[in-house]
Amino acid sequence: MELTGADILLECLKREGVDVVFGFPGGAVIDIYDAIPRYSLRHVLVRHEQGAVHAADGYARASGKVGVALVTSGPGATNTVTGIANAYCDSIPMVVITGQVPTPLIGNDAFQEVDIVGITRPCTKHNYLVKDVDQLATVIRQAFYLARSGRPGPVLVDLPKDVVQAKTKFVYPKSVKMRSYNPTIKPNKLQLKKAVDMFLDAKRPLFYVGGGVISSNGSEELSWLARNLNIPVTATLMGLGAFPGDDPLFLGMLGMHGTYAANMGINNCDVMIAVGARFDDRVTGKLDAFAPEAKIVHVDIDPTSIRKNVRVDVPVVSDCLEALKGFKELAQARLDEKDWKKVHQPWVDQVQGWKVEHPLTYKIDPECNKDSGDGKIKPQFVVETIYELSKGDAIIATEVGQNQMWAAQFYHYNKPRTLLTSGGLGTMGYGFPAAIGAQLAFPDKLVVDIAGDGSIQMNIQELITAVCNDLPVKIVILNNTYLGMVRQWQELFYARNYCATCMDAQPDFVALAKAYGAEGYRITEPEDVKPVLQEAFALPKACIIDVRVTKEENVYPMVPAGASLTEMLLV
Amino acid sequence: MRHVLSVLVENEPGVLSRISGLFSGRGFNIETLNVGPTLEEGVSLMTITTTGDNQIIEQIIKQLRKLITVIKVVDLTEMQAVEREMMLIKVNAENGNRAEILRTVDIFRCKVVDVATTEMTIEVTGNQGKLCALVNLLSRFGIKEIARTGTVALKRSMQLD
Numbered sequence: 001m002e003l004t005g006a007d008i009l010l011e012c013l014k015r016e017g018v019d020v021v022f023g024f025p026g027g028a029v030i031d032i033y034d035a036i037p038r039y040s041l042r043h044v045l046v047r048h049e050q051g052a053v054h055a056a057d058g059y060a061r062a063s064g065k066v067g068v069a070l071v072t073s074g075p076g077a078t079n080t081v082t083g084i085a086n087a088y089c090d091s092i093p094m095v096v097i098t099g100q101v102p103t104p105l106i107g108n109d110a111f112q113e114v115d116i117v118g119i120t121r122p123c124t125k126h127n128y129l130v131k132d133v134d135q136l137a138t139v140i141r142q143a144f145y146l147a148r149s150g151r152p153g154p155v156l157v158d159l160p161k162d163v164v165q166a167k168t169k170f171v172y173p174k175s176v177k178m179r180s181y182n183p184t185i186k187p188n189k190l191q192l193k194k195a196v197d198m199f200l201d202a203k204r205p206l207f208y209v210g211g212g213v214i215s216s217n218g219s220e221e222l223s224w225l226a227r228n229l230n231i232p233v234t235a236t237l238m239g240l241g242a243f244p245g246d247d248p249l250f251l252g253m254l255g256m257h258g259t260y261a262a263n264m265g266i267n268n269c270d271v272m273i274a275v276g277a278r279f280d281d282r283v284t285g286k287l288d289a290f291a292p293e294a295k296i297v298h299v300d301i302d303p304t305s306i307r308k309n310v311r312v313d314v315p316v317v318s319d320c321l322e323a324l325k326g327f328k329e330l331a332q333a334r335l336d337e338k339d340w341k342k343v344h345q346p347w348v349d350q351v352q353g354w355k356v357e358h359p360l361t362y363k364i365d366p367e368c369n370k371d372s373g374d375g376k377i378k379p380q381f382v383v384e385t386i387y388e389l390s391k392g393d394a395i396i397a398t399e400v401g402q403n404q405m406w407a408a409q410f411y412h413y414n415k416p417r418t419l420l421t422s423g424g425l426g427t428m429g430y431g432f433p434a435a436i437g438a439q440l441a442f443p444d445k446l447v448v449d450i451a452g453d454g455s456i457q458m459n460i461q462e463l464i465t466a467v468c469n470d471l472p473v474k475i476v477i478l479n480n481t482y483l484g485m486v487r488q489w490q491e492l493f494y495a496r497n498y499c500a501t502c503m504d505a506q507p508d509f510v511a512l513a514k515a516y517g518a519e520g521y522r523i524t525e526p527e528d529v530k531p532v533l534q535e536a537f538a539l540p541k542a543c544i545i546d547v548r549v550t551k552e553e554n555v556y557p558m559v560p561a562g563a564s565l566t567e568m569l570l571v
Numbered sequence: 572m573r574h575v576l577s578v579l580v581e582n583e584p585g586v587l588s589r590i591s592g593l594f595s596g597r598g599f600n601i602e603t604l605n606v607g608p609t610l611e612e613g614v615s616l617m618t619i620t621t622t623g624d625n626q627i628i629e630q631i632i633k634q635l636r637k638l639i640t641v642i643k644v645v646d647l648t649e650m651q652a653v654e655r656e657m658m659l660i661k662v663n664a665e666n667g668n669r670a671e672i673l674r675t676v677d678i679f680r681c682k683v684v685d686v687a688t689t690e691m692t693i694e695v696t697g698n699q700g701k702l703c704a705l706v707n708l709l710s711r712f713g714i715k716e717i718a719r720t721g722t723v724a725l726k727r728s729m730q731l732d
Binding site: 117118121122125126129146178179180181302303304307308 | 580581584585588589592593596626629630633634636637639640641642
């Protein structure tokens with residue numbers, strides 16, 4: 001039997017195990033929408049295509065599956081670009097399907113035509129324009145394969161309207177063969193051995209882990225290695241949750257807003273085992289001064305990540321899980337040789353000394369309530385309270401800026417896939433739609449978007465998406481009426497010239513929540529933080545909690561851009 | 572240092588843009604880029620000459636390999652290779668200069684492919700050095716136009732030490 005392109009697409013999605021699609025219809029995809037009701041596929045109607053892509057991204061990060069977004073041509077397609085670039089920077093598996101004008105019109109500046117394949121070439125792992133319905137099934141199969149294998153990433157498939165309408169016999173390819181794409185999954189054994197010998201015999205070894213450990217599901221192996229060999233762990237923003245946040249061996253996040261212990265650890269370690277992390281400039285600070293005494297082992301599935309920024313002594317091109325398994329196997333064989341825990345204990349003692357010396361903290365004014373600063377609410381305290389109330393069992397999404405850094409610092413991520421945050425691109429407006437995606441993947445979990453008053457306004461229209469899909473996402477706005485992080489930079493490095501960062505003209509977030517059919521709360525007193533959050537978290541509907549926090553609170557520690565990690569401004 | 576990369580690619584629409592976009596987007600330098608079909612249908616060979624230190628060249632090669640449509644990348648600078656470029660050069664050729672131009676053409680083993688009363692077009696192939704030398708020699712007569720293909724290269728069959 002012959003099927004239309006629309007049916008072929010939906011059949012393929014079914015076979016790829018897709019159960020939810022985030023989308024927004026339009027003329028070029030109307031035939032696909034016409035076919036959707038015939039399939040047991042949940043379509044979530046967003047209010048802006050950027051929201052669809054971020055929601056698919058949040059769904060993918062939380063569940064480990066491929067997120068899917070479906071949008072129309074032209075503006076529908078261009079509205080996805082930020083979301084796609086965001087997923088590309090953070091290596092999130094995603095397939096974005098865009099409509100396109102009919103093939104005879106392509107290139108004619110037709111209504112709602114845009115060269116989305118050209119536009120997204122630099123920010124997708126790969127992209128396709130399907131010109132013939134006979135290619136459709138193969139392309140969709142390849143798109144999913146590319147999105148989830150190797151270094152994951154977003155793949156865009158552009159579908160002209162006539163291709164979607166055309167009919168052909170549906171043949172779902174049994175396997176995918178692409179001779180030009182063969183990611184290295186298994187590590188080289190010699191390199192593994194070199195690495196293990198190097199960090200076992202090291203005096204001051206340190207794990208520096210990133211999002212790759214989470215996306216490869218390597219957390220268990222990492223924990224085994226760290227605990228059995230007594231090696232401290234620091235994580236990037238993307239790596240938070242890869243190792244239990246409350247483990248004594250965990251030093252917290254490193255880098256620009258990293259902890260004192262983590263940054264001192266980097267500065268003093270003699271062997272660094274970098275796993276699934278890419279030495280981003282927010283992590284390394286001044287490159288010449290980064291880990292000056294360390295030999296570096298770098299595990300990454302993407303060879304371009306290795307030696308891109310730093311010299312590497314032992315490169316291991318491999319899936320992180322496979323490499324960590326390999327490390328574990330080799331280390332196990334050497335467990336009887338020496339008491340490795342004892343070997344590394346003096347270093348662990350030193351590292352833990354730093355934790356005690358300069359823990360993450362914030363200033364509390366003794367005149368006021370102990371939980372508050374200058375009579376108002378400290379944003380860090382709000383994050384701590386979210387951790388306390390959720391017992392660390394929530395999925396936290398964040399926006400971008402100070403709220404994101406406090407969410408990284410003051411909530412302990414004990415399990416992987418519990419922090420959804422825009423690491424590489426730093427996309428304001430990411431958190432809330434991502435939280436919607438995560439809530440769809442885990443309807444029974446507490447999902448909290450830790451937001452700023454600036455960021456939340458970038459995709460606030462998705463409130464109605466949450467409400468009409470019964471998604472009880474909680475948005476906690478750390479409202480300081482500033483674009484806080486930029487204001488912090490202006491304060492510290494631009495002589496307090498607060499140009500264009502004051503946002504005291506604000507919507508009434510509580511009324512706004514109610515207008516959308518969600519619940520709204522405002523907290524202005526420190527003693528209300530806990531009870532109100534408790535009430536909101538228990539409510540089975542979407543909520544905005546507008547918390548009026550100390551206006552000019554800064555994120556510390558802070559390494560000024562371009563400085564070395566030891567040059568931290570502390571509280 | 573100058574490197575010559577031989578890049579085998581799937582001949583799909585947009586593949587050239589993927590490659591050139593990679594270079595421009597990441598701030599790598601392209602000196603020449605040449606594309607043509609190979610023996611195999613659907614596969615093209617690009618010869619790219621580029622410059623950069625070792626670390627940059629390593630990144631360029633890795634980034635090229637990462638592109639889904641790229642089948643193989645070989646750095647020909649690391650081996651012995653035959654390199655050629657073709658150039659058409661249109662030069663002023665007044666009566667008094669004609670004999671000397673023709674002599675030069677002869678010495679360089681190139682061909683005159685078009686003649687008019689005041690100018691001459693010469694076809695030349697060779698490595699970069701030869702082409703540059705010819706341009707130098709002819710420049711005193713006045714060069715009107717130049718069209719160059721960019722380098723094409725193949726690994727030598729025998730890699731002698």
